[in-house]
Amino acid sequence: MHPNTSREAEQSHRPSLRIGALAPLTPPGWVEAGQHLLAGLELGVKEVNGRGGAGGTPLELVVRDTAADPLRAAAAVDELAEAGVAALVGEYHSVVARAAAARADALGLPFLCSSAVLDALTEEPTEWVARLAPAQSRGWRVYADFLLAAGHTRIAVVAGPGVYWAAGTGILREHFAAHGGTVVGLDLSALTPAAVCDALAAHRATAVLVLAGIPEPAVPVVRAVRGDRRLAGVLIGAPAGQPEFAAWAAALGEAGAGVPFLRYLPERLTPLGSRVEAALRERLAEAPSFVAFEGYDAIAVLADVLETHGADRARIAASWPRVSVEGTRGRIRFSRAPGIGVWQWAWPAVQVVDRDPAHPGRFRVLHTG
Incomplete structure (x- = not known):
């Protein structure tokens, strides 16, 4: 089915x-992430409709492909608002979600943003936006703690252009500086992979973090x-989660472990999560x-809100602080986290994971936070 078509609700006369x-379903978006997000959303809708809908009314998911394009996302929000949707869910890419959040707030x-983590999801505090994913500052500080605990006090960051990568680099710099470490920044847009290797050898970094999209330019650097x-002893890291997806393993094989x-x-999913x-x-x-779990949980939250408060947009937005829903990864409640301008689930569990070098199809949990 074309990504810009409506996903039909179960047949009903009501x-x-x-x-x-919103999801990235075509390049240059991370298509696998979009597919997993959409799978969770669709499963959530299917199960709600299988129970008779929200308050007796079936849900219909109207999908728009953002293709990692903020302008396209903003236009999609306008179109969906005009089409009469009760609410928006989804989006994986932070810069795209920020554009969507700005339009949603204005309209x-x-x-309910499922997956984007950029702290400044909106320029000003808003009542209209809530988020399931942890803020970038939360997750990336956990990642920095993992590196510090492993003895890495001098790291290099190889970053492409963009607000998300710049924000991540800033979080790492601040956290490492507070613990006596240093972060060397390398501009991936100005360096070839060979030049990156020369710089890493010169700076004697013990770890290099690849902050770039896949497959290009991250895969050639790795x-x-x-x-x-x-650089045989240098740890390669990818805090943004690129190795989570099969495309990473397919492109890099053992080198991606x-x-x-x-x-x-x-550490353990809820009983709902296991099912x-x-x-x-x-x-x-x-x-x-x-x-995918973020997508499912987004529908679980919205279905509960719609059943309890109805489809009026203002009432939905006013309900964020009263949400208490059992999700796949724990009970979901929203609050105002310091420095975050949206209603935030504070916090989902955070893990640092890698692909096991002995079995690249298997993941190892290295650190939790």
Whole structure:
């Protein structure tokens, strides 16, 4: 089905409650992340409708492909608002979600952001936006703690252009400086993979974090570092989660193992989460990523809000602080976290994970926070 078509609700003579969904489903977006997000959203809608809908009314998911384009996302929000959706869910890319959040706030359209982590999701505090994913400052500080505990006090960051990568670099710099460490920044847009290796050798960094999209330009950098004898002992990291997805393993094979990344899963899923994991695995024909659980949880929250408060947009937005829903990864409640301008689940579990070098298809939990 074309990503810009409506996902039909179960057949019913009653009108449906329409929910707009944003996801990156074509390049240059991280398509696998978008597919997992959409799988979670669709499963959530299917199960709600299987129980008779929200307050007796079936849900209908109206999907728009953002393709990692903020302008496209903003236009989609306008279109979905005009089409009469009760609320928005989704989006993986932080800069895209920020554009969507700005339009949703301006239009008075509730937006439950499932997966984007940029702290400044909105310029000013808003009542219209809530978020399930942890703020970037939360997750990336946990990642920095993992590196520090492993003895890495001098790291290099190889970053592409963009607000998200710049924000992550700033979080790392601040955290390492507070603990006596240093962060060397390398501009990926100005360096070839070979030049990156030369810089790493010159700076004597013990870890290099690749802050860039996949497959380009992250994969060539990882290959170059892995193949450089001078850097045999250097840890490669990817806090943004690139190694979570099969495309990373397919592109890099064994070279993609042993690269720690962030994911937002607890040590144990809730009983609901275990059941949902099996259903998602069947739907995706592979193990679901944390992004799929975020999608499912977003629908669980919205269905509860719609059932309790109805489809009026203002009432939905006013309900964020009263949400208390059992999700796949714990009980979801929203509050005002310091420095965060949206209603925030504070906090989902954070893990640092890698692919086991002995079995690259298996993940190892290295650190929790």
